[in-house]
Amino acid sequence: MTQPNVIQPVAATIVPLCVDLDGTLLRSDTLYESVFDAITNDYSVIFRLPFLLLRGKAHLKQKVSELTEFDPETLPWREDLIRDLKELKESGRRLILVTAAAAPISRAVAAHLGFFDEVISSSETHNLKGKNKVAKLVELFGERGFDYVGDANADFYVWRSARHAWVVGKPSFAARARSAGIEVERVYEEKANPVRAFWKGMRAYQWVKNLLIFAPMLMAHHFQDGPRWIAAVTAFFSFSLMASAGYLINDLLDRRNDRLHVRKRKRPFASGDLPLTWAALIPVLVLTAIALAASLSLRSLEILLLYFVFTFAYSVRLKNRAIIDVVILSCLYSSRIAMGSYATRTPVSVWLISFSIFVFFTLALAKRAAELRMWERSGKLNVPGRGYTVSDLPIVEGMGVGSAYVSALVLALYLQSPSVLVLYRHPRLLWLILPLLLAWLSHVWLVTHRGEMTDDPILFALKNRMSLAIVGAIVLLAVLAV
Known part of the structure; x- marks a missing residue:
């Protein structure tokens, strides 16, 4: 049974809370949002996408972000998670946006939400997802030196090195994380059925x-x-x-x-x-x-x-x-x-x-x-x-x-x-x-x-x-x- 997400006062020195973006903080994916926006603006983009992807997904993300103006204002945010993050920020918790999205998009998101202390994102040559993400976080904070909010199978790599896991998804997904030996602290249930x-x-x-x-x-x-x-x-x-x-x-x-x-x-x-x-x-x-x-x-x-x-x-x-x-x-x-x-x-x-x-x-x-x-x-x-x-x-x-x-x-x-x-x-x-x-x-x-x-x-x-x-x-x- 999912425990209530009660926000407790924390000290400023507590381990940082690292937050994923696509599918976690946002009930969508910024790459696909940008791709379809770019196609809507210029249909020739459809023919350019395969050639961009040949140079790697990180390169694709960067170039697609340059083809359209990313507007975070009306995107479908996960409001319950955002509310809790704001309360944590007010209590002194260090919040870091850690995402595989392109840098221009992640910076726009951080500026829009206004409560992240730092942004760590993909570059044109490095896709910050799965094993790449956990390697970066362990390098910065050490094993068990951070908590992490995620939603996907790729986040299991990160949770295994995190102190606590905050899981976004179906109860069965959270149960699978627990059965894998991951310390699940909070669960934000995704009620939508695709x-x-x-x-x-x-x-x-x-x-x-x-x-x-x-x-x-x-x-x-x-x-x-x-x-x-x-x-x-x-x-x-x-x-x-x-x-x-x-x-x-x-x-x-x-x-x-x-x-x-x-x-x-x-x-x-x-x-x-x-x-x-x-x-x-x-x-x-x-x-x-x-x-x-x-x-x-x-x-x-x-x-x-x-x-x-x-x-x-x-x-x-x-x-x-x-x-x-x-x-x-x-x-x-x-x-x-x-x-x-x-x-x-x-x-x-x-x-x-x-x-x-x-x-x-x-x-x-x-x-x-x-x-x-x-x-x-x-x-x-x-x-x-x-x-x-x-x-x-x-x-x-x-x-x-x-x-x-x-x-x-x-x-x-x-x-x-x-x-x-x-x-x-x-x-x-x-x-x-x-x-x-x-x-x-x-x-x-x-x-x-x-x-x-x-x-x-x-x-x-x-x-x-x-x-x-x-x-x-x-x-x-x-x-x-x-």
């Missing part, structure tokens, strides 16, 4: 959008066509995995801006719940999605790849362009209908395309309006990482409301078309959908205007009782009309 955090980052709840893949088939009333159902389900999972890869890429590259946001700071990469190294699994999602789409048809694969290209372009550049960003978002929504059409070999109605364009455009604008309202209430004028200012809110809301009602108009025109009489035995029931749609769209924009909308209208719809009731009623009416 697997669960990765699943959260995949945003599986967003897969509900991909039900649009079934729309062409269902609207053509192919209810009992087995091969079409198999194709639609395959396309659904293909698109879902690719969409999840897109969300993870977006969160990875937008970490800095997310950390300034009230809600987005809790996203897995931004909060530190998900190590940046887990980004290596993103290509697995992409390749699996491609394999599934390729099993359907060449056209399905083309739609999926176009979706990925535009998702990536949105994440790295287009989300910063006002109006273009919401147009791209609405097109990404509509691409699901195109995927369903090609996967199930079902022609798409012009009415469905027209309706989807306007309804998804209004949802994209609601997403932006919700963000602008949040920043307005926080007293900010500019929105980090977006091409809007708070003063744009009225025009964004106006465009969104207008698009919402145009989508309802398109539905009304469709209900008067000859195709409705052919497809439905009770077409008059469909007219009841129109006031329900108007009620829901009006509700969305009223909630958005009041500042009660989340930054994700889809998530809002899944949790809002009125939205669920209206959607359920619309589905019921459509079924009864068949």
